[in-house]
Amino acid sequence: MKNVNVAIVGATGAVGTKILEKLLERNFPAQSIKLLASKRSAGLEIKAGNQTYTVEETTPESFEGVDIAFFSAGGSISEKFAPEAVQRGAVVIDNTSAFRMNEDIPLVVPEVNPSALQNHPGIIANPNCSTIQMVAALQPIKEKYGINRIIVSTYQAVSGAGSEAIDELEAQSGHFEQRAENVAEILPSASAERHYPIAFNAIPQIDAFHPSGSGYTLEELKMMNETKKIFGDQNLSVTATCVRLPVVTGHSESVYIQLNADNVTVEDLKEVLKNAPGVVLQDDPSTQTYPMPLFAEGKDEIFVGRIRKDREEATGFHLWIVSDNLLKGAALNSVQIGEKLLEEQ
């Protein structure tokens, strides 16, 4: 594995800071790491490991000599700068939704579809955070029994909407008595026409509503479309409802699946999940053991519990899947994509 020059675009953000942390923690073979953000942050010093890094403004020239560029500064920044990085010889691993559904661009979860990395046009897309944890947990079940239907409801943390959303939750949380009047400017999304308090609330809107009038939000459509693309199965039936909760970090998901196989038991599914890479089974009602976002924060794994057989549908099962949305849902998955790329060189 050769040593590479790395850049992180959005290095001061909620995901960007975790990308740096993961690169250092996992001894990613980087001979240099360049931290890029907006003009506002130029000159800012960030201490990590035993080094101090100085943040630079992102410009097309920032990518001269860069081998791998991790992008996490929003879709419009990726659209503007990813082609500039590729033109200068870098491979871009993009955390935004800008390129995920482009046919030529691989959308990769290393435990699920690593072979998609073999053909890339210089950009590789990192899936949506809620999608990653769901497909990685379902992959071993799909491989063994086949899955034909997924219905998922998410319970998503505010850090998925960036550091300003974390600040908003923190500011509102101190105002119990005025909870319905709390000032809200960021959620459900900064560009939305109306904003609602997230503290003491649940907001059934993540990202904008699709202009078609279908009633689905873009986050829900991301989960539905990306799941089919990653699993390489356009016939898979997937429906999502995405909800934001006053949780700082850690997305939770209630997932209903229908298998292609008959006579599968809860024990069978537990056995499969026990051996799944990156998955931890936490499922014991007798000791109230189940995954919770508060305890998944800061952990790399995907936690699965509350596995039940549907009482009406013979091939149906229910699962509760929790993971740190900034780690496996974003930074860790991106760094793992980078590691896989280097392994294949």
Ligand code: A2P
């Ligand atoms: P900055 O801190 O300079 O604004 P989050 O997802 O936590 O909101 O973080 C967003 C990230 O995207 C931050 O690192 C932010 O940098 C970065 N960013 C925002 N606008 C730009 C821009 N025009 N060019 C490069 N990076 C940007």
